[in-house]
Amino acid sequence: MSGNEAADELYLDAASTEPVSRDVIEAMMPFLTEAYANPLSVHQPGKTAARVLSAARASLAADLGARPDDVIFTSGGTESDNLAVKGIAMARMRMLRDRYGESVKPRILISAIEHPAVAQSADWMERWFGVEVVRIRVDEQAHIDMAALERELAQGDMTDIGNGEHETAGQGSGSALALTNRTLLVSVMLANNEVGTIEPIDEIARIAHAHGVPVHVDAVQAAGQIPIRMRDWDVDALSISGHKFGTPKGLGALLLRGRTPVEPVLSGGGQERGLRSGTQNVAGAVALAIALHESNERMAGRYRALAESRDRLMDAVLRVEPRAQVTGDPKRRLPGHASFVFPGLSGEALLVDLDARGIACSSGSACALGRHEAPATLLAMGFTAPVAKSALRMTFRTPLTPGQVNRVAAAIEESCHSLTHAHLSAPAGAR
Numbered sequence: 001m002s003g004n005e006a007a008d009e010l011y012l013d014a015a016s017t018e019p020v021s022r023d024v025i026e027a028m029m030p031f032l033t034e035a036y037a038n039p040l041s042v043h044q045p046g047k048t049a050a051r052v053l054s055a056a057r058a059s060l061a062a063d064l065g066a067r068p069d070d071v072i073f074t075s076g077g078t079e080s081d082n083l084a085v086k087g088i089a090m091a092r093m094r095m096l097r098d099r100y101g102e103s104v105k106p107r108i109l110i111s112a113i114e115h116p117a118v119a120q121s122a123d124w125m126e127r128w129f130g131v132e133v134v135r136i137r138v139d140e141q142a143h144i145d146m147a148a149l150e151r152e153l154a155q156g157d158m159t160d161i162g163n164g165e166h167e168t169a170g171q172g173s174g175s176a177l178a179l180t181n182r183t184l185l186v187s188v189m190l191a192n193n194e195v196g197t198i199e200p201i202d203e204i205a206r207i208a209h210a211h212g213v214p215v216h217v218d219a220v221q222a223a224g225q226i227p228i229r230m231r232d233w234d235v236d237a238l239s240i241s242g243h244k245f246g247t248p249k250g251l252g253a254l255l256l257r258g259r260t261p262v263e264p265v266l267s268g269g270g271q272e273r274g275l276r277s278g279t280q281n282v283a284g285a286v287a288l289a290i291a292l293h294e295s296n297e298r299m300a301g302r303y304r305a306l307a308e309s310r311d312r313l314m315d316a317v318l319r320v321e322p323r324a325q326v327t328g329d330p331k332r333r334l335p336g337h338a339s340f341v342f343p344g345l346s347g348e349a350l351l352v353d354l355d356a357r358g359i360a361c362s363s364g365s366a367c368a369l370g371r372h373e374a375p376a377t378l379l380a381m382g383f384t385a386p387v388a389k390s391a392l393r394m395t396f397r398t399p400l401t402p403g404q405v406n407r408v409a410a411a412i413e414e415s416c417h418s419l420t421h422a423h424l425s426a427p428a429g430a431r
């Protein structure tokens, strides 16, 4: 390890946010300062902006295995998840009630490890519209229980009381889904933010569609890290967030197939197919397209090196600290994502101690000092609250050098040692 390597701050919190590259800033600049017109304006500068917007849309779609018409630009992952969950649920609820009457009890199926942007959107539907929210359990490595998903979907099946013809939900490209299940939507994540486990999305879509239910995928943590083929997987809606792959914060997209019914959440000028009103951010759309394309190209070249350095890091941590356990699936996980629990220690104290040693990482959940809540994903995976509170997440987009792996392992060894020592030497009442 070089002297410099030891002195530098090591940023291992890429899953929280990423820096913006020079290339992305340079690509955005002309659309902030020169070609700044509103893409809906009829004059020539407006037409130029509209052309740029549609090129960005096409590029983004191609990099996600989708079509340009699928792309709805938003302000980020949170907004995309809200539009998908609330918008699809509201639209299908109306269709369901038109067809079957008010006595139908609609439901939403989500996994037990969804981000609050999905989980709380579903809860909002429960609070305001009485929609039942069913959380599908996960196993101890955060894999969704497919048998439970299938069972819950089967429970929502309804006898078709229609006039003999199959009523379908939504129009547009692709075959629409039959309206024969009181489940409005299945919403699951492609890769978990806290433990990195990757879910079998194509299989989930196949099962849900067999019951006529659309599928929304939160791909916020996965975009730019693993290949995404939205249409091949037959997914109906998919959320991404730019700042996880190198755009400024506050940019994202919901990819939504035309066949999927959705009620807009924002009312206004009707931009983005009438589904997301608000003057479009042309420079932001360019940033999304460029940053995702660059991330995908980098990913193709360094996937193996990234995953190998992750495995070396996990092995090194387990070697220096016998209490450590890897969380999530040890193999089927994001390539630059290592996560652990350290039973008996406080994850918050560990974070602070590692930070003082120049290593910036995370507990894997929204965590404010003094309000350290147990990460919801770990609780759903069956960890007790005290163990869940010992979680640590290290995420990176560039393969770690052997020197960096050694440095992190040494810092963890020292931190664990000094925190154990501090804990044991504290008076019993102060523990």
Ligand code: PLP
Pocket (backbone or CB within 6 Å): 015, 016, 075, 076, 077, 078, 079, 081, 115, 117, 189, 192, 193, 218, 220, 221, 241, 242, 243, 250, 252
């Ligand atoms: N979904 C997941 C899985 C996330 O990890 C995050 C952010 O961490 C979000 C949604 C929210 O994205 P944004 O920060 O763009 O609102």
